[in-house]
Amino acid sequence: MQDLVVNTEDDPHKGQPATEPSTIELAEIILNVQDLQIGFGSKVVIEEVNLDLRKGSIVSLIGPTGSGKTTFLRSINRMNDKVSGFWTKGHITISGKEVLSPDIDLLELRRNVGMLFQRANPFPMSIRENILSGVKAHKLAKKSSHDDIVRDSLEKVGLWKAVEKRLSDSPFRLSGGQQQLLCLARSLAVQPRVLLLDEPTSALDPISVEAVENLISKLVPEITFIVVTHSLAQAKRISNHTMFFYDGKLMESGPTSKIFEDPEMPETQYYVSGRMG
Amino acid sequence: MSNIPTIDTNLFVPRKRRRYINRVVFTLGTLALLLLISPSVWIIGQVLVRAIPHFSFSVITTNGVGLGGGLKNDIVGTTLITAGVGVVAGTIGILTGIYLSQFATGQVAGLLRGASEVLAGIPSIVIGYVGYIALVVHFHWGFSLGAGLITLSVMVIPYIAKTTEVSLRQVPSSYTEGAEALGFKPTRILRLITIKSALPGIVTGMIVALAISVGETAPLLYTAGYSQNMPHLAFTHSPVGYLTYAVWTFYNQPTVTAQRLSYDAAMLLIFMLLALIASSRIIVSRTQRHAETKG
Numbered sequence: 198m199q200d201l202v203v204n205t206e207d208d209p210h211k212g213q214p215a216t217e218p219s220t221i222e223l224a225e226i227i228l229n230v231q232d233l234q235i236g237f238g239s240k241v242v243i244e245e246v247n248l249d250l251r252k253g254s255i256v257s258l259i260g261p262t263g264s265g266k267t268t269f270l271r272s273i274n275r276m277n278d279k280v281s282g283f284w285t286k287g288h289i290t291i292s293g294k295e296v297l298s299p300d301i302d303l304l305e306l307r308r309n310v311g312m313l314f315q316r317a318n319p320f321p322m323s324i325r326e327n328i329l330s331g332v333k334a335h336k337l338a339k340k341s342s343h344d345d346i347v348r349d350s351l352e353k354v355g356l357w358k359a360v361e362k363r364l365s366d367s368p369f370r371l372s373g374g375q376q377q378l379l380c381l382a383r384s385l386a387v388q389p390r391v392l393l394l395d396e397p398t399s400a401l402d403p404i405s406v407e408a409v410e411n412l413i414s415k416l417v418p419e420i421t422f423i424v425v426t427h428s429l430a431q432a433k434r435i436s437n438h439t440m441f442f443y444d445g446k447l448m449e450s451g452p453t454s455k456i457f458e459d460p461e462m463p464e465t466q467y468y469v470s471g472r473m474g
Numbered sequence: 475m476s477n478i479p480t481i482d483t484n485l486f487v488p489r490k491r492r493r494y495i496n497r498v499v500f501t502l503g504t505l506a507l508l509l510l511i512s513p514s515v516w517i518i519g520q521v522l523v524r525a526i527p528h529f530s531f532s533v534i535t536t537n538g539v540g541l542g543g544g545l546k547n548d549i550v551g552t553t554l555i556t557a558g559v560g561v562v563a564g565t566i567g568i569l570t571g572i573y574l575s576q577f578a579t580g581q582v583a584g585l586l587r588g589a590s591e592v593l594a595g596i597p598s599i600v601i602g603y604v605g606y607i608a609l610v611v612h613f614h615w616g617f618s619l620g621a622g623l624i625t626l627s628v629m630v631i632p633y634i635a636k637t638t639e640v641s642l643r644q645v646p647s648s649y650t651e652g653a654e655a656l657g658f659k660p661t662r663i664l665r666l667i668t669i670k671s672a673l674p675g676i677v678t679g680m681i682v683a684l685a686i687s688v689g690e691t692a693p694l695l696y697t698a699g700y701s702q703n704m705p706h707l708a709f710t711h712s713p714v715g716y717l718t719y720a721v722w723t724f725y726n727q728p729t730v731t732a733q734r735l736s737y738d739a740a741m742l743l744i745f746m747l748l749a750l751i752a753s754s755r756i757i758v759s760r761t762q763r764h765a766e767t768k769g
């Protein structure tokens with residue numbers, strides 16, 4: 198729980214986002230959200246979300262519980278589709294393609310926009326097969342290159358040394374943190390352009406948290422990250438853009454340093470100072 | 475003062491009392507286990523004690539002749555009927571379970587489930603009689619392998635459908651969500667993730683269904699008839715023998731040879747059941763090597 202403590206004093210990354218803002222400003226816009234409204238049945242859960250996200254950004258979504266972070270995140274890869282009563286208004290475009298359109302190729306969308314869940318969820322198949330599952334589903338590579346893909350993906354997340362000799366073992370014998378890294382490697386194997394992370398480290402110990410965070414900052418700018426987190430310290434450490442959700446509204450959105458040091462809205466001020474949530 | 479948390483002392487059971495509770499629960503558990511195990515052990519023991527001393531291999535290599543001979547025709551008959559039920563009821567039952575758990579909604583689902591439950595509740599002898607009227611008489615199939623295995627299938631499909639549906643529903647949504655988020659096709663998720671994780675439950679349902687069909691007599695009397703000839707591989711117009719018939723009929727005969735055959739048949743039935751259970755265990759352990767919790 199160490200990472201949940203807001204500690205402004207000894208935060209080495211204070212005011213230094215993972216990627217330099219200047220390089221991001223030049224990058225193309227990968228995600229655009231316009232007048233987004235989301236609801237379930239007669240209940241409006243999200244209102245007035247607007248966002249322009251450049252390639253290579255790391256965005257953190259913060260806000261009190263029930264404020265709509267997960268709902269927003271899961272709309273970007275259309276994971277809410279099956280929830281009864283779910284509806285959306287407005288636009289989400291990724292590289293110019295309308296995500297909310299009924300004609301979009303959902304499978305291709307989800308290949309491009311990966312997702313990592315709060316609880317690690319390896320599939321009930323060997324470690325190797327877990328990594329290859331997405332590659333096989335999308336027929337991304339020939340069989341002969343499968344070994345390399347497994348190795349590359351596991352090396353990227355720093356898991357190769359630990360599992361090199363147990364690739365055909367069950368993933369459930371790995372530690373919780375290792376399982377989460379495996380899931381990340383599984384997502385990376387299909388070469389996504391955006392990764393959506395919903396409290397990816399809330400079930401991990403501080404060392405695993407650090408491993409995942411370091412990894413995230415290493416994977417930009419090829420991958421753009423949107424991370425839901427309850428840890429303000431984490432938001433400050435990893436993100437260069439922060440969106441503060443409050444009661445279904447995007448209360449404030451801007452550079453992480455601005456949100457934390459000079460917020461406009463009193464609610465944001467109140468939340469980031471750790472007195473709410 | 476009111477802010478200081480107080481410890482609810484009721485949570486602490488004195489050690490002596492705790493030990494007492496432990497012992498009572500342990501005794502009850504052991505008792506339940508004995509109640510469950512002893513009838514099976516007793517039945518198997520009784521059958522083996524009576525069958526083994528007189529058992530000769532000619533029993534499984536010769537056909538029945540009147541009140542003597544062997545049980546070869548019955549063994550083959552039971553095997554054919556059970557295999558047939560496995561294929562017919564297995565296919566329809568599992569597909570029904572998949573449909574009910576994944577696709578069915580609203581009234582259709584309710585209707586299908588209701589019908590399945592009613593079917594499961596109908597006594598086997600009634601199903602046998604309906605099989606007789608419909609297949610044997612109306613379709614002119616005569617007493618036959620086909621009529622027998624279709625009738626038994628109708629009887630066990632609800633079991634298979636129900637166990638399949640329940641075990642598919644129990645597959646953690648984190649698996650399917652993970653697969654969806656990776657852009658798997660729904661059919662791929664079903665095939666690689668859902669069905670595979672539900673397999674222990676599905677296989678168990680199949681085994682129970684097959685065990686029921688190995689052990690049924692009443693519906694077969696009406697539909698498969700009985701014959702001491704080696705079964706032909708004919709679907710219709712050719713009655714077949716089966717072991718349960720031998721158990722029942724020969725036991726009620728006055729001759730010792732006949733009664734011994736009855737015990738032999740009972741022993742063979744038990745072996746078949748054990749083989750079924752063993753093979754299901756093998757299938758489950760083979761496929762669940764990477765499961766979160768071992769089956």
Ligand SMILES: Nc1ncnc2c1ncn2[C@@H]1O[C@H](COP(=O)(O)OP(=O)(O)OP(=O)(O)O)[C@@H](O)[C@H]1O
Pocket residue numbers: 237240242260261262263264265266267268269280281
């Ligand atoms: N299927 C649903 N039907 C109706 N309302 C829902 C549904 N899912 C979520 N909600 C509502 O939407 C609101 C936002 O929920 P959401 O899960 O997005 O919050 P969150 O910000 O992710 O919270 P947390 O930090 O606790 O994860 C909540 O009020 C919740 O009750």
Ligand SMILES: [Mg+2]
Pocket residue numbers: 266267268395425
């Ligand atoms: Mg959430």
